[in-house]
Amino acid sequence: MSTAPHFDRVALVGVGLIGSSMAHGMRRARLAGHIAGYAHTPEIVERAKKAGIVDSMHDDLASCVKDADLVVLAAPVGAFADIAKVIAPHLKPGAIVSDTGSVKGVMFRDVAPLLPKGVHLIPAHPIAGTEQSGPEAGFAELFDGRWCILTPAADADPAAVEKLKSFWEKLGSQVEVMDAKHHDLVLAITSHLPHLIAYNIVGTANHLEQVTNGEVIKYSAGGFRDFTRIAASDPTMWRDVFLNNREAVLEMLGRFSEDLTDLQRAIRYGDGDFLFDLFTRTRAIRRSIVNAGQDSAAPNFGRNKDKS
Amino acid sequence: MSTAPHFDRVALVGVGLIGSSMAHGMRRARLAGHIAGYAHTPEIVERAKKAGIVDSMHDDLASCVKDADLVVLAAPVGAFADIAKVIAPHLKPGAIVSDTGSVKGVMFRDVAPLLPKGVHLIPAHPIAGTEQSGPEAGFAELFDGRWCILTPAADADPAAVEKLKSFWEKLGSQVEVMDAKHHDLVLAITSHLPHLIAYNIVGTANHLEQVTNGEVIKYSAGGFRDFTRIAASDPTMWRDVFLNNREAVLEMLGRFSEDLTDLQRAIRYGDGDFLFDLFTRTRAIRRSIVNAGQDSAAPNFGRNKDKS
Numbered sequence: 324m325s326t327a328p329h330f331d332r333v334a335l336v337g338v339g340l341i342g343s344s345m346a347h348g349m350r351r352a353r354l355a356g357h358i359a360g361y362a363h364t365p366e367i368v369e370r371a372k373k374a375g376i377v378d379s380m381h382d383d384l385a386s387c388v389k390d391a392d393l394v395v396l397a398a399p400v401g402a403f404a405d406i407a408k409v410i411a412p413h414l415k416p417g418a419i420v421s422d423t424g425s426v427k428g429v430m431f432r433d434v435a436p437l438l439p440k441g442v443h444l445i446p447a448h449p450i451a452g453t454e455q456s457g458p459e460a461g462f463a464e465l466f467d468g469r470w471c472i473l474t475p476a477a478d479a480d481p482a483a484v485e486k487l488k489s490f491w492e493k494l495g496s497q498v499e500v501m502d503a504k505h506h507d508l509v510l511a512i513t514s515h516l517p518h519l520i521a522y523n524i525v526g527t528a529n530h531l532e533q534v535t536n537g538e539v540i541k542y543s544a545g546g547f548r549d550f551t552r553i554a555a556s557d558p559t560m561w562r563d564v565f566l567n568n569r570e571a572v573l574e575m576l577g578r579f580s581e582d583l584t585d586l587q588r589a590i591r592y593g594d595g596d597f598l599f600d601l602f603t604r605t606r607a608i609r610r611s612i613v614n615a616g617q618d619s620a621a622p623n624f625g626r627n628k629d630k631s
Numbered sequence: 632m633s634t635a636p637h638f639d640r641v642a643l644v645g646v647g648l649i650g651s652s653m654a655h656g657m658r659r660a661r662l663a664g665h666i667a668g669y670a671h672t673p674e675i676v677e678r679a680k681k682a683g684i685v686d687s688m689h690d691d692l693a694s695c696v697k698d699a700d701l702v703v704l705a706a707p708v709g710a711f712a713d714i715a716k717v718i719a720p721h722l723k724p725g726a727i728v729s730d731t732g733s734v735k736g737v738m739f740r741d742v743a744p745l746l747p748k749g750v751h752l753i754p755a756h757p758i759a760g761t762e763q764s765g766p767e768a769g770f771a772e773l774f775d776g777r778w779c780i781l782t783p784a785a786d787a788d789p790a791a792v793e794k795l796k797s798f799w800e801k802l803g804s805q806v807e808v809m810d811a812k813h814h815d816l817v818l819a820i821t822s823h824l825p826h827l828i829a830y831n832i833v834g835t836a837n838h839l840e841q842v843t844n845g846e847v848i849k850y851s852a853g854g855f856r857d858f859t860r861i862a863a864s865d866p867t868m869w870r871d872v873f874l875n876n877r878e879a880v881l882e883m884l885g886r887f888s889e890d891l892t893d894l895q896r897a898i899r900y901g902d903g904d905f906l907f908d909l910f911t912r913t914r915a916i917r918r919s920i921v922n923a924g925q926d927s928a929a930p931n932f933g934r935n936k937d938k939s
Contacts, residue, residue, distance in 0.1 A: 450853045453930030509846050512836050514853025525913040527887045528820050538817050540919045545758045545822025548926040555917035558910035565898045582835045590873045602866035605833040609863035611848045618856040622761030624932040
């Protein structure tokens with residue numbers, strides 16, 4: 324008995340790190356009869372063709388999404404409104420329209436109003452990535468063991484939600500379903516604020532006059548280099564995340580700044596107990612993350628394995 | 632022709648991650664005729680004995696440093712004054728007294744005034760470490776390819792400086808010599824501020840009510856987990872760093888906060904160009920660090936090698 328693919332045709336609108344990893348993952352698990360890819364520049368279309376990650380590459384959205392049972396917006400969230408406008412008339416009735424964006428409210432604000440009736444909007448966010456980007460950066464294992472969050476509306480079709488859920492499970496993920504607003508708040512603290520802080524500290528280091536850039540780089544193993552990895556993430560993607568999750572990010576940033584003021588005061592007035600207590604509590608959180616299988620227990624992220 | 636060891640006798644005052652790694656490294660390169668270790672609690676003395684990392688373990692400072700040609704303070708910098716007071720009368724004439732502290736001004740403030748004449752004070756700081764601690768955490772390769780900064784006074788004995796420099800080179804490090812004050816400023820941005828920020832953000836996440844700790848841990852792969860590694864560093868060591876490099880840390884923190892205010896304003900008013908420009912500049916710094924051999928080029932610190 325041969326097994327039918329999960330979807331006959333999947334359209335990847337965007338073939339960067341996430342889109343290309345999905346393509347690799349779908350092939351690994353034979354999830355799609357045909358994978359169509361779209362890129363918004365001829366250069367990326369060519370690179371994706373050369374990488375051979377999809378069955379057909381398109382430079383126009385209409386032909387990419389035509390007949391697709393699943394359409395995945397794997398582009399910066401700031402482009403979603405424009406994409407939705409163009410693809411809406413070409414969507415197959417009954418198709419699932421999903422995405423991989425790091426902010427979920429935007430799907431309901433920018434995409435939902437433009438979709439024809441009979442199409443299922445089911446936003447998704449795989450919590451996975453590296454600091455690299457582009458169609459050559461993807462790999463099938465990216466989603467293995469990582470969480471993928473679906474944020475369907477309360478009245479979404481349960482069968483469509485289930486179909487997308489099992490699709491992500493077959494890509495290797497564990498799937499959680501939650502409200503979009505809650506998602507945007509949770510990710511503001513676990514992802515958006517960390518990125519913001521990393522970008523900021525790397526920026527601060529970049530324009531110090533008393534310390535040269537050469538020294539910043541030379542002695543970065545003292546901690547700074549950990550931040551630079553995150554601060555090397557895709558600029559367009561992250562600009563759009565901050566612009567489209569403004570309220571939650573500003574709320575978390577406000578809390579962060581309040582806490583930082585406390586910490587600053589403790590240093591200024593030499594309150595060693597305050598520092599010791601905080602540093603002991605934060606150590607416990609690291610243990611929980613390692614115990615939950617969400618990071619490697621290897622010291623230094625395992626860097627010392629290859630002496631770097 | 633047999634080669635004489637670099638030092639006949641080395642005393643390690645402290646056998647935690649750094650001290651024990653030095654012990655392993657000295658054995659690897661046969662740098663010491665005898666390695667004596669000291670720990671301030673019977674428990675650590677026992678653990679170090681069990682780990683078999685030194686030739687003799689001592690629970691009193693006097694017998695540990697007696698006859699040593701090199702004495703290394705590998706303890707939290709806040710303990711240096713007390714240690715110096717006890718060891719001073721027992722130091723061998725001509726001995727080098729060094730350390731591994733992350734702050735260097737403290738050696739001149741707390742240790743130098745207590746040392747007898749004829750003993751060479753040469754502070755050192757190996758820019759290496761992991762988030763683990765204790766006598767079992769050390770390994771010989773920790774210093775390979777990493778920088779070690781020496782901060783001798785302007786009138787330090789050149790032969791003693793050279794002897795310590797080649798010692799660290801034989802431990803695998805590249806050695807740089809600079810002024811203690813400049814060291815403390817450079818490290819404030821490349822190490823102390825990153826640790827402070829990481830401790831703070833993990834603390835903020837820890838007391839959010841709208842988001843559960845379970846969710847923070849579950850979705851930490853979105854960026855947060857990178858910070859938790861640093862925020863799992865030894866609490867005593869880091870308390871002492873902040874208390875003993877107060878001015879430079881507060882100066883860097885002030886700059887960081889100013890920059891963060893700008894970034895906050897850009898998000899609030901939707902200034903996408905500001906964000907995009909910053910995120911593009913920070914990406915370039917990551918490339919410089921990788922090119923300088925100060926971090927792995929592997930995406931995600933190479934975590935995906937073991938699927939974590």
